[in-house]
Amino acid sequence: MSIALLQDVLQELGVETEGITADTRLRADLALDSIETAELELALGRRFGVRVDLWDATDYSLVGLAELIDRTRAAVPEADPVADRRRPGIEIPRVPADRAQEYRDVGWWRPVPLGTTIYQQDPGRCALVAGDRRVTYGELAATVDRVARRLVALGIEAGDPVVVQLPNTVEYVALVLALLRIGAPPVLTPPNLGAYELERILDRAEPTAIAVPGRTRHSDQLGAVRRLRPKHPSLAHVLVAGVAGGDPAETIDLIGLCDPARPGDTDGAPAAVTPPEPGDAALFLLSSGTTGPPKLMGRTHEDYGYVVASTAAVAGVSADTVYLAVMPATHTFVLAYPGIIGTLSAGGTVVLGGAENPQGTLALIERERVTHTAAVPALVTQWVNCLPTAGYDVSSLAVLQVGGARLDAALAARAKDAFGCVIQQVYGMSEGLANFTRLHDPDETTFTSQGRPACPGDEILIVDEDGRPVPDGQVGQLLTRGPSTVAGYFRDEPATGRAFTADGFYRTGDLVRLRRDGNLEVTGRIKNLINRGGEKISAEELEQLSLELPTVTAAAAVAMPHPVYGEIACLFVVADGTPPDLGQVRRLLLDRGLARHKLPERLEHLPAMPLIGVGKPDRTALRERAARLAAASVPAS
Ligand code: AMP
Numbered sequence: 001m002s003i004a005l006l007q008d009v010l011q012e013l014g015v016e017t018e019g020i021t022a023d024t025r026l027r028a029d030l031a032l033d034s035i036e037t038a039e040l041e042l043a044l045g046r047r048f049g050v051r052v053d054l055w056d057a058t059d060y061s062l063v064g065l066a067e068l069i070d071r072t073r074a075a076v077p078e079a080d081p082v083a084d085r086r087r088p089g090i091e092i093p094r095v096p097a098d099r100a101q102e103y104r105d106v107g108w109w110r111p112v113p114l115g116t117t118i119y120q121q122d123p124g125r126c127a128l129v130a131g132d133r134r135v136t137y138g139e140l141a142a143t144v145d146r147v148a149r150r151l152v153a154l155g156i157e158a159g160d161p162v163v164v165q166l167p168n169t170v171e172y173v174a175l176v177l178a179l180l181r182i183g184a185p186p187v188l189t190p191p192n193l194g195a196y197e198l199e200r201i202l203d204r205a206e207p208t209a210i211a212v213p214g215r216t217r218h219s220d221q222l223g224a225v226r227r228l229r230p231k232h233p234s235l236a237h238v239l240v241a242g243v244a245g246g247d248p249a250e251t252i253d254l255i256g257l258c259d260p261a262r263p264g265d266t267d268g269a270p271a272a273v274t275p276p277e278p279g280d281a282a283l284f285l286l287s288s289g290t291t292g293p294p295k296l297m298g299r300t301h302e303d304y305g306y307v308v309a310s311t312a313a314v315a316g317v318s319a320d321t322v323y324l325a326v327m328p329a330t331h332t333f334v335l336a337y338p339g340i341i342g343t344l345s346a347g348g349t350v351v352l353g354g355a356e357n358p359q360g361t362l363a364l365i366e367r368e369r370v371t372h373t374a375a376v377p378a379l380v381t382q383w384v385n386c387l388p389t390a391g392y393d394v395s396s397l398a399v400l401q402v403g404g405a406r407l408d409a410a411l412a413a414r415a416k417d418a419f420g421c422v423i424q425q426v427y428g429m430s431e432g433l434a435n436f437t438r439l440h441d442p443d444e445t446t447f448t449s450q451g452r453p454a455c456p457g458d459e460i461l462i463v464d465e466d467g468r469p470v471p472d473g474q475v476g477q478l479l480t481r482g483p484s485t486v487a488g489y490f491r492d493e494p495a496t497g498r499a500f501t502a503d504g505f506y507r508t509g510d511l512v513r514l515r516r517d518g519n520l521e522v523t524g525r526i527k528n529l530i531n532r533g534g535e536k537i538s539a540e541e542l543e544q545l546s547l548e549l550p551t552v553t554a555a556a557a558v559a560m561p562h563p564v565y566g567e568i569a570c571l572f573v574v575a576d577g578t579p580p581d582l583g584q585v586r587r588l589l590l591d592r593g594l595a596r597h598k599l600p601e602r603l604e605h606l607p608a609m610p611l612i613g614v615g616k617p618d619r620t621a622l623r624e625r626a627a628r629l630a631a632a633s634v635p636a637s
Pocket residue numbers: 287288402403404405406407425426427428429430431450508510522525531536
């Protein structure tokens with residue numbers, strides 16, 4: 001490999017190549033930042049068909065880089081046998097082989113098991129902070145090994161899904177990393193989902209184990225698991241982080257599983273496990289559930305690894321990053337945009353918190369000198385309102401990522417002023433595509449657009465009702481496919497058929513407009529979903545359950561504007577006889593085990609349901625009615 005060829009590549013990337021010699025180093029001399037480094041890797045992939053990793057500790061000189069490329073080329077097998085080496089067991093929908101091969105050839109998908117980068121970091125550096133507890137990379141790696149070994153000893157094997165419904169704790173991180181290590185995909189389940197959703201997740205995933213917190217005054221997920229367990233014979237183990245109560249033989253102490261001091265344990269020995277293949281299912285995410293309960297999506301080590309790597313580049317995450325995980329880490333926004341996994345992959349520090357108390361969050365930012373965090377707009381509103389009186393020093397914050405729901409431009413501007421940091425809008429979905437505004441974008445872009453794909457391989461189409469591309473700049477439904485997007489839902493062909501086109505594009509159900517500067521603006525949605533401050537509520541789920549009330553003959557749930565959450569659920573019902581009141585509806589839904597955040601906050605009675613077409617509720621008319629009611633602040637019925 002000649003240095004001149006490398007100079008060509010650098011020149012194409014816009015790097016000034018005059019005066020560059022064989023000894024010129026990428027970081028020290030050319031000062032390539034994380035985005036340029038990622039672009040260089042991609043360019044080398046395209047030009048020379050190699051996948052080189054420029055994120056290790058080495059600062060390559062041009063001659064060193066040439067040698068690395070030569071070595072990598074020599075080691076590349078004729079054909080990539082990744083797909084063929086896949087472990088039998090868990091089968092998830094997959095993108096067609098030719099596209100998968102292309103993603104590998106270009107270097108988007110890399111053969112690196114997720115989470116293993118923690119072993120490459122300086123063992124003395126701080127990896128996790130939780131309350132007063134600090135965990136170094138050395139301790140984290142040892143804990144992950146220990147938990148992996150103990151899970152294997154319990155009989156949990158590669159290909160066994162394990163439902164993880166835990167808050168942001170050290171045990172959560174250690175368990176997820178240990179499951180990734182042994183190839184038993186965690187099913188990441190938000191702690192606020194109720195027994196209703198959990199039952200459907202268990203039906204679909206048939207997990208070998210589930211991990212939940214111990215009983216507290218506020219939640220009893222363990223109680224729900226105990227009730228559901230007899231109906232789910234696959235569930236061999238219940239791991240509990242905290243006080244379990246009941247028969248100790250029925251549950252396993254997760255905190256004990258992480259604890260080094262367990263008699264008879266061969267501590268320090270690496271877990272005797274075969275590392276997962278890049279194409280194996282690494283983990284499962286849950287969809288927002290537009291048509292009922294959440295659907296499962298299998299993410300592989302290589303496709304999710306790509307999401308983490310590309311989003312880390314656009315968020316500017318490095319070993320100096322201190323990332324505060326304040327929203328539930330079971331969501332991909334907090335786990336991988338670049339979130340916990342991205343920060344740990346870069347050797348930074350993750351601070352684990354909770355979103356309950358804005359003062360507590362601001363205090364954590366001050367105490368830990370947090371540089372990055374991610375939040376939904378509703379949370380940002382609370383922080384911004386709290387800051388002037390709370391008086392915390394939040395000057396360390398460099399990047400505030402805001403996403404999950406529409407961010408108002410005025411709030412974006414207030415947040416920038418209050419924190420003095422970069423606002424990065426994030427518009428993504430668990431199915432894949434992640435759009436980000438960039439750190440150097442002008443305010444106009446970061447305040448008013450939802451960014452552009454973080455992964456250069458993501459394809460987007462904006463189509464009209466007939467599936468035809470709309471003219472430039474017009475609003476249409478966003479369709480997407482690419483190396484970061486799944487090919488379908490797990491064990492759910494009907495839902496896959498509805499949500500994906502024949503050529504593999506995911507129908508997001510979001511209405512967007514592509515601006516001239518290449519950024520997307522989310523203008524609305526066509527899916528029947530209510531986005532309550534980033535928490536998604538399926539209208540269909542509410543409607544089906546409300547029909548169980550004896551006098552209700554028709555029901556339709558729509559979004560009602562709300563000053564803090566953006567939207568709340570407003571339920572319209574038609575009753576034959578005495579109509580139910582809001583309390584009765586909410587009690588029924590709670591009795592059925594529905595998550596509390598999904599309960600309607602407004603109930604309206606109608607003499608008849610307005611209908612369109614083949615007898616579907618006229619949701620546009622109902623949404624307008626809900627908006628008028630909100631504007632008039634008519635008291636709830
Ligand atoms: P989830 O899969 O739970 O992450 O939800 C994805 C959905 O949330 C998207 O399809 C959008 O409807 C909505 N969403 C996410 N981020 C944004 C954003 N920045 N602005 C508006 N809607 C968003």
